Amino acid sequence: MRLLCSPASPYSVKVRLAAEHCDLPLELEFVDTTDQPSGLVAANPLGKIPTLVLEDGGTVYDSRVICEYLDRISGNLLIPQTTEQWLQAKRVEALADGVADAAILVVYEERFRPAEKRHEGWTDRQWTRAVRGLDRLEAEVDKLPEALNIGHFALAAVLGWLNFRFKGKWEDGHPGLVLFVEDFGRRFAPFTEISPRA
16 A cells, blocks of 8 residues: 655654554655645545555545544554544544644645735634644543554644644643653654654
8 A cells, every 4th residue: 555645744644653553564655735746636636645545546535534444454453442432532533633733724824825914813713723622632641541542643643743843832731742742652663753754
């Protein structure tokens, strides 16, 4: 299987961590979505990453669906099957992805919009959404089970990305999350190599 992705993308990192956990090798193809390369658009009409290209040429997207697929083909190594544990893992994944969704919009505002056209009130609202998500994750992190699941990988991916893009701006008030991401490389060695980077 081939993963169209970016080393900086928290969603790509989540999928890569999940695949490592499930012992499913992926051929990585790093793409720049800004350029909307034809190979990416052919695989995913939305032109978004990550996109998984299967051996038969079929494709799977977005990161949540890819992780569901990896879970199915690995015999449920990623997503807990009891209702209570499933709900907790998927809630943490949704919160982590939501934090990334909001914070990425802050990055895009600065990266793609000329300074004179930036809307500070809008970016402030996005950052407030991200912080609210982090606050809820701070309350959830100690409840995560010992056995790693999709919640752990989604959380590690977004916190690694925040360290990459917003170091020093998200940690205040979130000591449990800081400890989690600092410790995650020890718990899951591939994180050290896979964590978000340029």
